[in-house]
Amino acid sequence: MENVYLGATDLQVSRIGFGGMSLGADAAADQRRLTRAHAAGITFFDTADLYDQGRNEELLGAAFRHCRPEVVLATKMGNQWRPDGQGWDWNPTKAYILQAADASLRRLQTDYLDLYQLHGGTLTDSRDEVLEAFERLREQGKIRHYGISSIRPNVIREYVPGSGLSSVMLQLSLLDQRPLETVLDLLRTHNVGVLARGALAQGRLAGKPATDYLSRPAPQVARAAVAVQTVAVELGQMPGIIASRFVLDTPGVTAAVLGIRTEAQLAQALRLAECPPLSAEVRTRLLRAAPANGYEQHR
Template sequence: MMTHTIEGAPAPHRTLGRGGPRVSPLGLGCMGMSQFYGPWDDGDSLRTIHHALDLGVNLLDTADMYGPYTNEELIGRAVRHRRDEVLIATKFGNVKGPDGRVVGVNGRPEYVRASCEGSLRRLGVDVIDVYCQHRVDPSVPVEETWGALAELVRAGKVRHLAISEASPGTVRRAHAVHPMAAVQTEYSLVSRDPEDGLLATLRALGIGFIAYAPLGRGLLTGRITVTDDLTDDDFRRTLPRFQPGNLARNARLVERIARLARERGVTPAQLALAWVLAQGDDVVPIPGAKNRARLAENVAATRLRLSAEDRALLDAAAPPGSAAGDRYPDMSGVGR
């Protein structure tokens, strides 16, 4: 039975890939500070980012499509006087139309170069620490996209490269063009697709792993049990796992995790994050947080150590494939 509470020192820093950057065991996903998860406040977001740096979190994750563009500008304002304390990871490739909807994916070399210049300008920095291909463009060989990315590294505009939601085969092809620091994919107790070959491929190649949505887009906090818990403009209303029937089933799954958390004297979110952290010291989760209280709750999870029995209990509570509904309404754009 789980009986231990959070105590001791945070987990040590982790390395993204062979020779990659040293990062805090937990990063901060900044997407929700500018879009997607209901209302936000730039003032609260700036204070949250500064508090993250104060707590030793040094990896901030953003993308040009968040806002669009405004999230990078927010990050730029936040780190203007603290640049040496932070590693900025941003992404390119998802193209948005005038109404803010994603209209396609672009991996053409000229688009890569233009996107990098735009991100550098909005972030107000001379170099991007981790530049990530957000989605694979099926119309452009990944070797061409990564050839352009390699040029950006040689030009000193980017330090490290990453890719998001790519298949093991695509990862191998891109990594052969230029060494990859990390792959970013959704991973949590309710999203375990990376265990189907991707994590093994990354470890064989010496590539790190950034786990986005490690709390199942808020599902694993236990605070979302019915669709009406979400605001009308929350994009999770469009996701299969948050549709009424699926959400009811998923809430029952989360309650099993919550019971284990209560036995341990921690929150469900902390237990879920500790599970991701326990999957290997090459795994770095990046939960989102829009306020300092949620941030502090998440960071405390880095001091929670799980035993083999703890992990077995969590695996039994949420076995692979147990979540109801796909991650996205259209899964064709992931795992390419």
């Protein structure tokens, strides 16, 4: 499995990572999949304190407590569960970030996080307060690197310059090319790593029915899915692998973060690691089937 540096850091991650939100309800089966993924060379695992009210972090902690130095654990915070457990509120204050980090460390059964991320972000956040919290945690040895997870270009532009961010997690796929408009070039200029999620466009590029997606009507989504399917048949691959390879081949992308809710998804992800880059001709065909889309909000 190929490993690369995350932005201008000393942190190496596998080019294919797994997102904890996509795990299922059978904890034992989930742990077995995580163990097989690690044995196959996957080193980057991402989760968040929001997912399943922290139980997702507990699952990763149990899976990797015996081989902690061999994996890169990333989690996210900022969404604070209400006391009754019915929903959450956005809380990017320094006090809450410090508190949330300690809670995540306990659930993940580790004394440090490789990557700690703000799980969202708005223009009304106190950027300085967020960064102060990150730096305090780094000084204490509780985190090694920090970043944000955001699909808002105005927030990304606000946080990136002069911040010390190692990464930005964003959504990217053949059907969601919005980051290509301005964000990827910005992050590349500042040596910030890019963790891309959503490569399958919620399954629309891997066999699920074509329905409206973002600003794209269903017929346009269907054309893109057919193009992916056609390439997959030509190359002897699965549509999901072609859709994910499109993301991995996008200049500026550090790693693709995929889900492994099922055995089939794990097998597909591992096959992706063996799939060579798409040719320029194939990529052009895919892009022709799905014209570029831009940001409509948060510009």
